[in-house]
Structure formats: structure tokens, C-alpha cells
Amino acid sequence: MRYLRYAILAALAIVMVTVAIANRGPITLRLLPEELTGLFGFSWQITLPVFVVLLIAVMFGVVLGFVWEWIREHKYRRDAVVERRSRVELERAIGAAGQKQKPGDDVLALLEGK
Structure with missing residues (x-):
């Protein structure tokens, strides 16, 4: 794969x-007619x-495309941050609930429930 990229x-x-x-050949660019x-x-x-x-125009187009995509994908990045925060919060809650019970209590609770 590396050789294909180099080629x-x-x-x-x-x-x-x-x-x-x-x-x-030289070309003259003017700001105004x-x-x-x-x-x-x-x-x-x-x-x-x-x-x-030509190279400046291509580079400008690439940069413009990257900025456009970065702005367009903002909502997906925002949703990912919100989901990551909620996941961390849920993991903390699960960890806190798991620390309150002693090991083996869940088995006894199941047996007593019958």
C-alpha cells in the first residue's frame, strides 16, 4: 500500500x-479593470x-473545501461531544452504584426474591 501511495x-x-x-510565461493580475x-x-x-x-488557485480551492467541510460537520462534532459527556456521566453513575453493593449481594438478592 505504501508503494502505491509513493507511485x-x-x-x-x-x-x-x-x-x-x-x-x-508571465501573466499580469490586476485588482481592478x-x-x-x-x-x-x-x-x-x-x-x-x-x-x-494555477497552484495558488488550487491551494485556495483546497483550503476553501476544508473550511467548508469543517463548518458543515460542526453539528456531528457537537453531537459527539454531547454523547461522550453523557456516556462518562452514566459510567460514573454505574461505578458509584456498583461500589455501594458488596460482592455477592446480588446472588443473595436473587435467591431471596424466589
């Missing part, structure tokens, strides 16, 4: 390096290689 990671690395080599720069009085822009923009 998949190696194939992914080869694909990413190939995409990076094929997309080395050129028509609006005069209206607002500022223009932020950055020039990066295309593969960097």
Missing part, C-alpha cells in the same frame, strides 16, 4: 512539473508565471 505522489509530481514547465483605475485612483497589479497562479 501516485510521483505521478502527481511529474504532472505538476510538466504543467509548470509548459506554463512559464483598467477603466476603473482612474475612478478609484489606484491600481494594484502583479506579474507572475502562469503555473504559480
